[in-house]
Structures are given as structure tokens and as C-alpha cells.
Amino acid sequence: MNAIEIHQLKYRYHDGTEALRGLSFTIAPGECVALLGPNGSGKSTLLQHLNGILPEKLSDDGAVRIAGEAITSPNLAAIRRQVGLVFQDPDDQLFCPTVEEDVAFGPQQLGLSAAQVATRVQTALAQVGLTGFEHRSTHHLSHGEKRRVCLAGVLACEPAVLVLDEPTSDLDPRGRREFKAVLRRLPATKLIATHDLELAVELCPRAIILDQGRLIADGRTVELLADEALMLAHGLERPHILDHLHPHDHHS
Amino acid sequence: MNFNLLTHQHRHTGSVIHHLPAGLKLGVALILIVGNVCFPLAWQAWFLGVAILLILVAALSRISPWFLLKRILALSPLVLGVAAVNAFQTTGQGHWLGVAERSLLCLLTVTLVSNTTPFSGILRVLQSVRVPNLLITTIALMHRYLFVLAEEAGRMHRARASRTFSHTRRFQWHTLSSVVSQLFIRASERAERVYDAMCARGWK
Numbered sequence: 001m002n003a004i005e006i007h008q009l010k011y012r013y014h015d016g017t018e019a020l021r022g023l024s025f026t027i028a029p030g031e032c033v034a035l036l037g038p039n040g041s042g043k044s045t046l047l048q049h050l051n052g053i054l055p056e057k058l059s060d061d062g063a064v065r066i067a068g069e070a071i072t073s074p075n076l077a078a079i080r081r082q083v084g085l086v087f088q089d090p091d092d093q094l095f096c097p098t099v100e101e102d103v104a105f106g107p108q109q110l111g112l113s114a115a116q117v118a119t120r121v122q123t124a125l126a127q128v129g130l131t132g133f134e135h136r137s138t139h140h141l142s143h144g145e146k147r148r149v150c151l152a153g154v155l156a157c158e159p160a161v162l163v164l165d166e167p168t169s170d171l172d173p174r175g176r177r178e179f180k181a182v183l184r185r186l187p188a189t190k191l192i193a194t195h196d197l198e199l200a201v202e203l204c205p206r207a208i209i210l211d212q213g214r215l216i217a218d219g220r221t222v223e224l225l226a227d228e229a230l231m232l233a234h235g236l237e238r239p240h241i242l243d244h245l246h247p248h249d250h251h252s
Numbered sequence: 253m254n255f256n257l258l259t260h261q262h263r264h265t266g267s268v269i270h271h272l273p274a275g276l277k278l279g280v281a282l283i284l285i286v287g288n289v290c291f292p293l294a295w296q297a298w299f300l301g302v303a304i305l306l307i308l309v310a311a312l313s314r315i316s317p318w319f320l321l322k323r324i325l326a327l328s329p330l331v332l333g334v335a336a337v338n339a340f341q342t343t344g345q346g347h348w349l350g351v352a353e354r355s356l357l358c359l360l361t362v363t364l365v366s367n368t369t370p371f372s373g374i375l376r377v378l379q380s381v382r383v384p385n386l387l388i389t390t391i392a393l394m395h396r397y398l399f400v401l402a403e404e405a406g407r408m409h410r411a412r413a414s415r416t417f418s419h420t421r422r423f424q425w426h427t428l429s430s431v432v433s434q435l436f437i438r439a440s441e442r443a444e445r446v447y448d449a450m451c452a453r454g455w456k
Contacts, residue, residue, distance in 0.1 A: 080454050087452075091400050092448075096396070097396060098370075106453040109454030138396070
């Protein structure tokens with residue numbers, strides 16, 4: 001059974017902008033897939049569909065299925081338990097005063113006991129390398145730390161699918177390196193929308209390219225990114241990392 | 253524009269007062285405020301006692317007097333406004349000084365508590381006394397995003413200042429109004445994104 005199944009997904013915003021124009025693809029359990037495309041290509045809109053934030057009125061057309069289940073109002077809570085969504089701006093996601101409270105938010109919503117919540121918080125913070133940050137104010141963290149707390153908040157819900165929107169934007173090289181190392185260690189199915197093509201090459205064996213709400217290409221990341229004409233036609237560019245990649249180095 | 257008034261001191265010091273339980277500090281603050289408001293002005297011994305206690309707490313908490321003064325000055329227009337209204341009332345003449353005295357003591361109490369107690373501690377006390385969860389969530393979100401919006405306003409102010417070449421008062425008011433309206437729109441959009449992020453983690 002596929003972890004994510006998208007079939008003819010269409011979405012139009014209230015102002016008439018057609019954001020998604022009939023997308024179809026599947027992602028198998030455990031896969032790590034990069035979602036690439038220029039600004040406005042529909043990446044963030046697609047990600048919000050995977051967690052049931054969009055569309056505003058859920059239908060049972062089965063355009064999005066998570067582990068074989070269509071996203072409908074009755075099973076929305078169960079779907080959100082399975083799909084963890086990390087937003088682009090950490091300040092949108094960190095709404096609690098302290099790190100501990102923010103990471104505990106999801107497990108508390110799941111109705112876990114205080115002891116279970118505490119265990120989940122400790123485990124999630126350890127996973128992102130922020131043990132000891134429990135009582136820090138979310139407002140006074142560095143951008144990289146905020147990103148990792150966001151990820152911890154999602155990991156604490158123990159999702160089977162992780163969906164990340166621009167996880168390395170605004171991070172300095174060290175922050176990017178640390179965040180990539182954290183992502184690499186996570187066994188969950190991952191779909192990562194990003195402009196960071198090095199991250200795509202390093203972490204994701206497979207990439208999907210979107211442009212103007214349409215699926216343009218779906219295949220091996222190194223092969224897609226090496227196609228300069230394809231890259232330029234869709235607001236992307238061939239990353240330099242491909243020049244330094246040994247043919248047997250990359251996961252395939 | 254100076255947004256330093258939103259900063260708190262409790263993160264930087266670790267005095268005896270900072271380590272007292274949040275519930276105790278809030279309880280004492282509540283008693284002092286109720287006393288300041290309810291007791292007659294003739295009970296000057298009470299007011300003097302409160303003033304001495306607060307000065308002692310301020311000294312023990314190692315909060316800079318300059319910081320306290322700035323914070324109280326920022327809030328004093330409200331206090332002075334209340335006192336001024338009282339001064340112009342026929343029955344209240346002569347009592348405006350008393351109103352100012354009560355209000356300043358209350359302000360100093362609140363300022364000391366808020367700067368010696370982590371905000372999460374205050375929220376936990378509210379939870380333990382069974383304040384409705386919705387109200388606590390609203391207060392928590394307001395506190396969290398006050399800083400984010402203040403930073404956003406600061407960034408917009410700097411961007412505006414960097415391209416402002418005319419210093420006429422009319423122009424300044426015009427640009428300030430556009431910054432405020434932009435801030436309102438951004439706050440509204442952010443509120444939607446925050447709500448989405450809460451829903452994504454199971455908020456019901």
C-alpha cells in the first residue's frame with residue numbers, strides 16, 4: 001500500500017488562481033522525495049492537501065489518500081496523526097511560550113497521559129539534538145533551533161509521513177548541515193518541498209518537479225537535475241554538487 | 253520606534269525573587285492590588301508599607317531601576333489620564349493624587365511580577381486555578397505573537413526609514429498609517445497560518 005497517493009488533484013483559490021491542475025503520483029512507504037519547482041508552482045498548496053488543511057471543504061473524491069485512506073471529515077484526526085507537516089515559517093508553527101510546551105502540544109492533542117507526553121517530548125528533542133532546551137522561550141531561539149523545534153513538535157506525534165515545506169530556507173550553512181543530518185536519520189516517509197537542490201541531491205533519491213500546478217517530471221533526482229534544459233525551462237538550475245558527485249556515491 | 257519595552261528581565265537574572273513559586277508571587281500581587289484599590293486613602297500606613305515592600309523586592313530581584321522607570325513611564329499616560337479625569341470632577345478634587353498613588357503602586361506590582369516570573373509559570377498558575385482553557389490559549393498566543401509582530405513592525409519601520417527622504421509631519425503620518433495597515437494585514441494572514449499549524453498538529 002502506498003504511503004501517499006494523489007490522483008487528479010485540482011485546487012483553485014478563492015481569487016480564481018488555479019494552483020493545482022490535475023496532479024497524480026504515488027509515494028511508497030519509507031521513500032524520501034524532493035518536491036521541486038519555481039515559486040508559485042503549487043508546492044505548498046499540495047503539501048497542505050496532504051494534512052487536510054486544504055481544501056477548506058473536504059470531499060470524499062479520494063484525490064488524496066494516505067496509507068490507502070481518503071481524507072474525509074470523519075478521519076481527519078487520524079490522517080493528521082499520520083502526516084506531520086512542518087511549515088515554512090517557524091514562527092507560524094511555534095505558538096507556545098516554551099520549547100517543552102510547543103513540542104508537547106501535538107501529543108496532548110492526541111490525548112496521551114502526562115507521562116507519555118513527557119517521554120515523547122524528550123525523545124523528539126533528542127532526535128533533533130535539542131535535549132536541554134525544554135525551558136527555553138521559543139521566541140529567543142536562533143532560526144536553526146526554531147526549525148529543529150518545529151520538527152520535534154511534529155516528530156512528537158510519531159507520524160508515518162513527514163511533509164516539510166522549505167525546511168532549509170533562511171538557514172546558515174551550519175544550520176543547513178545540522179538540519180540535513182537530522183532529516184537523514186529519520187526513518188519516516190518524507191516529502192520535502194525545497195529550492196535547496198543540494199539537499200534534494202543528498203537526501204532524496206527521487207524528485208518530482210511541479211510548475212504552474214502541473215507535474216512536469218518524476219524520476220531519479222540526479223537525472224532530473226542534470227537535465228539543464230528541463231531545469232532552466234522550469235525556473236530551476238543544475239546544481240554544482242552534481243559535478244562533484246561520484247557515480248557510485250549517490251543513493252539510487 | 254522602540255520595541256525594547258516588550259522585553260522581559262526574568263531571563264537575564266536569577267535572584268531569590270525570580271526563584272519564588274509563580275503562584276506565591278501572583279497571590280501576593282493580587283492581595284497588594286486589591287488592597288491598593290479598596291483601602292481608603294486615609295490608610296497611608298498601608299500604602300507606605302506596600303511602597304517599601306515593592307522597593308525591597310525590586311532591589312532583591314536585581315532588576316535595573318532604570319528599566320523599571322522606563323516601563324512605568326511607558327504605562328503612566330494611562331495612570332495620569334485616570335488621575336486627570338478625577339481632578340476635573342467636582343466630587344473628586346483633591347483625590348487625583350491618591351488615584352495616581354494607587355495606580356502607580358499597582359503598576360509597579362504588575363511590572364515586578366511580570367519581570368520576575370516566566371510567562372509559562374503565570375499560565376500554569378492560571379490553569380491551576382481553573383481559568384477557562386480558551387482564555388489561557390488566547391493569552392498565550394497574544395504574548396507569543398506580540399513579539400513577532402513587534403519585530404515585524406520594527407523591520408517595516410527600518411525599511412520605511414531607509415527610503416524616507418522627506419521629513420514633513422504630514423508625510424510621516426501618511427507612511428506610519430500605511431505601516432499600521434500593512435501590519436494589520438500581515439497579522440491577519442499570520443493568524444490564519446498559525447491556525448493551520450495548530451490544526452496540523454491535531455487542534456480541535
